[in-house]
Amino acid sequence: MSLIVKARNIVYEYIRRDDDGNVEGIETALDQVDLDVKEGDFVAILGANGSGKSTLAKHINALLKPENGTLLVDGKDTLDDNETLAIRQTAGMVFQNPDNQIIASVVEEDVGFGPENIGIPTDEIWTRVEKSLRSVGMYHYRHHSPNRLSGGQKQRVAIAGVMAMKPKCIILDEPTAMLDPVGRQEVLSAVRELNEKNGITVILITHYMEETVHANRIFVMESGKVIMQGTPREIFSRVEELKEHHLTVPQVTELAWELKKAGLSLPDGILTKEELITALCQLSSTN
Amino acid sequence: MLKDVTLGQYYPAESVIHRLDPRVKLAGTLLYLISLFVFQGPLALVMATVFLILLITLSKVPFSYMVKGLRTIIIILIITAAMNLFFTTGTVIVQFGIFKLTYEGIQMAILMMIRLVYLILGTSLMTLTTTPNQLTDGLEKGLRGLGKLGVPVHEIAMMMSIALRFIPILTEETDKIMKAQKARGADFETGGLIKRAKAMIPLLVPLFVSAFRRANDLAMAMEARCYHGGEGRTKMKPLRYTATDRNAYLLLFAYFAAMILLTLFWTKVLGGGKLFF
Amino acid sequence: MSIIVNELNYIYNPGTAMEVQALRDINLEISDGEFIGIIGHTGSGKSTLIQHLNGLIRATSGGIFYNGADIYDEGYDLRTLRTKVGLVFQYPEHQLFETTVMADVCYGPKNQGLDEKEAMLRAVASLNAVHFPEKHFYDSPFELSGGQKRRVAIAGVLAMNPEVLILDEPTAGLDPQGRDEILEMVSDLRRTQHITVILVSHSMEDVARYVDRLIVMNGGGIMYDDTPQAVFAHYKELEEVGLMAPQVTYVMHALAEAGIPVETGATTVAEAKDEIVRVLC
Structure with missing residues (x-):
């Protein structure tokens, strides 16, 4: 499997200036970040606000360019301006606020916006729009105004808008932060389906631990650095370390960890309630 | 209202x-x-x-x-x-x-x-x-001649269509901010002209801040979806x-x-x- | 005796094709010092209900009594009611407008008619109450982090010295640390300032950890109004209306079904741990 994202030592700094343009302070948003994402993977990036995860996401879409180090997206260097459009097609991006990324006043026109920008012929745009709307279960709403949709539906339209560009990879920057639990569920299942059925690489940025349980790989960021990486099971068995970095684990994982601390012999890194129930039942029958 | x-x-x-x-x-x-x-x-x-x-x-x-x-x-x-x-x-x-x-x-x-x-x-x-998009498409195509004179017809059309899309969002937001300030004891209804004009500041400042934030977000979202001006753009709904x-x-x-x-x-x-x- | 809601109904756009009954037959009694959670999915009527409690929306029918007085009486001062029943909206940081944190927090007290000095005393007290660092009192509110902005916005409501504090999803969009800090702070406020707190939330886990009484809204009506333990015992019914009990509730019920003799009432990790340890060790 080839690498869709390959970041080596990337550095990015925000420079704050005062009213006269003098440098007031420098904040290092990304500090020597290495990141490998394989094609077809579902990767989650976790971290508190200000840990640099959004900055990293914008780099993969070439909205920001590294000041140091290299970032290859599907083999293309993001520093090469001639590749920018190709990179943005390959690695599409969904943002946090559903209202601020829908451009058109009708759902189908919004999904067609991306293909229009890259000069796809009219007939082909229609085929793509239909296909992408169906893939997120929003085809029925194609004539609706986005203003009348729920948050979860708006985010699915935004995902369809990215899908219409036929990307290999979708980056979602906290797509569920502003949604209610139902909307969150809608968006997550749509994303998981795209990953499983269409083989789209997913990079999900979030601070909800529950959303990362199904990922192949988790990266934890803090102060612009990747501080932990591994499979969900590996990451979630390090509960104490996560807590030190002010990240919470799913309730089930925390319960299992607490029980283990209290002397019950349970396996490490329990992720789902089914796993915990099975483990506890086994324990009770051996007692 | x-x-x-x-x-x-x-x-x-x-x-x-x-x-x-x-x-x-x-x-x-x-x-x-x-x-x-x-x-x-x-x-x-x-x-x-x-x-x-x-x-x-x-x-x-x-x-x-x-x-x-x-x-x-x-x-x-x-x-x-x-x-x-x-x-x-x-x-x-x-x-x-x-x-x-x-x-x-x-x-x-x-x-x-x-x-x-x-x-x-x-x-x-x-x-x-x-739809606002059709409307601006109509204007864009109807006024295409002006483009040759250096008038940025595509940009104006795009700005109009985005403005129309955000009118309902911003009116709703105005409603929300107004209520939030009322919950802090604001009074938009009584007093003379000057007092009323002053009472609008707590409404207008947050509204402008929000409009700028949205504009920023939207510009980034458009860029992420390969928007780069009118050049080389095709139409999903061409006018015929x-x-x-x-x-x-x-x-x-x-x-x-x-x-x-x-x-x-x-x-x-x-x-x-x-x-x- | 504090707030009594009697047969409250609210209809949006009455008499048109877009008529929606947002609240139906709401009856509630909220006593002094309670810590109440309100849950329900989007559109269930929770936001509409809390805006009635401080008189921002007027009911189509029914009444609200605050400390015995009918708030719909002619001559009842709704502006004073709004300072007694403080309402912190969702994303309250979007209402900040002043050049300094201090000036912004003073806005509410000044609207109450307090002079500069009194307003500042109130502002300092409420900024301290939300644990906002003193060295940033004169910074621009627009340059703070998301969590800090939210503290300032909550302080802006607190500075009016409300008797009841209503918070509409105060943790929306914050990271886990910010979420816990805000909830701890609210819980502290209730203890130290002796105010009634109503917390609107999407998160069952949060609600289970803090509140004493839980109101579940569905389709504009009250579906349950009980202790969190009693409400979450209906986890199957909650699921049918698009809500979910905390994960530990499911675990406890599944264990009981599998024949392990645990009490199923636990709603927090700590409670669940104690119960499982009691049975299995």
Whole structure:
């Protein structure tokens, strides 16, 4: 499997200036970040606000360019301006606020916006729009105004808008932060389906631990650095370390960890309630 | 309260008016507006009324929905009527101080009210049946000639369509901020002009901040979706005239011709004046 | 005796095609010092209900009594009611407008008619109550982090010295640390300032950890109004209306079904741990 994202030592700094343009302070948003994402993977990036995860996401879409180090997206260097459009097609991006990324006043026109920008012929745009709307279960709403949709539906339209560009990879920057639990569920299942059925690489940025349980790989960021990486099971068995970095684990994982601390012999890194129930039942029958 | 603004908001329906090419609707609206203000006499007025009713019926937009949109301009209507009522010279009926109520004033006030109402109904019929994107596509293509003169037609069209998309979002936001400030004891309703103007600051500052934040987000989202200006862009819904559009143009010209004839008939044959009774 | 809601109904756009009954037959009694959670999915009527409690929305029918007085009486001062029943909206940081944190927090007290000095005393007290660092009192509120902005916005409501504090999803959009800090702070406020707190939330886990009484809204009506334990016992019914009990509730019920003799009432990790340890060790 080839690498869709390959970041080596990337550095990015925000420079704050005062009213006269003098440098007031420098904040290092990304500090020597290495990141490998394989094609077809579902990767989650976790971290508190200000840990640099959004900055990293914008780099993969070439909205920001590294000041140091290299970032290859599907083999293309993001520093090469001639590749920018190709990179943005390959690695599409969904943002946090559903209202601020829908451009058109009708759902189908919004999904067609991306293909229009890259000069796809009219007939082909229609085929793509239909296909992408169906893939997120929003085809029925194609004539609706986005203003009348729920948050979860708006985010699915935004995902369809990215899908219409036929990307290999979708980056979602906290797509569920502003949604209610139902909307969150809608968006997550749509994303998981795209990953499983269409083989789209997913990079999900979030601070909800529950959303990362199904990922192949988790990266934890803090102060612009990747501080932990591994499979969900590996990451979630390090509960104490996560807590030190002010990240919470799913309730089930925390319960299992607490029980283990209290002397019950349970396996490490329990992720789902089914796993915990099975483990506890086994324990009770051996007692 | 602010959600009642139906002016300019697309009303989805399947109708022949909805399907018309936006260029036809733009030209039609322009022609209709001219006809309202140029032609004279009761016959032309009846014709303009019939034409408007016909179009509204064809559009399948409920009449009550259209009338609701008028509520927002009621103050303008009253001011216009009052101006005409008291400042038109002619045969005096009653006089209060410097205000003279004249026979011509009453006529003029009624005529202006009708014109304004028709003007609003006519233009909102266009925006109600045309999505902002179609509208701006129509403008973009209709005004393409100006692009050669260095006018950024595509950029202007894109700005307009985005502005229209964000009007309902920002009105809702205004409502929300207003409530939030009221919850902090703000008073938007009482006091003199200066006090009221000052009371608006806690509303306007957050609104501007939010508008800028949204503009920033949107610009980034557009860039992420490969937007790079009008160059090399294709259209999902390209504008192509159909047989219906041609017929609509014919109907428009027929209407315009009829208005000319009715006006001539009124002024030359019946010898009627500028006003209608 | 504090707030009594009697047969409250609210209808949006009455008499039009877009008529929606947002609240139906709401009856509630909220006593002094309670810590109440309100949950329900989007559109269930929770936001509409709380805006009635401080008189921002007027009911179509029914009444609200604050400390015995009918708030719909002619001459009842709704502006004073709004300072007694403080409402912190969702994303309250979007209402900040002043040039300094201090000036912004003073806005509410000044609207109450307090002079500069009194307003500042209130502002300092409430900024301290939300644990906002003193060295940033004169910074621009627009340059703070998301969590800090939210503290300032909450302080802006607190500075009016409300008797009841209503918070509409105060943790929306914050990261886990910010979420816990805000909830801890609210819980502290209730203890130290002796105010009634109503917390609107999407998160069952949060609600289970803090509140004493839980109101579940569905379709504009009250579906349950009980202790969190009693409400979450209906986890199957909650699921049917698009809500979910905390994960531990499911675990406890599944264990009981599998024949392990645990009490199923646990709603927090700590409670669940104690119960499982009691049975299995």
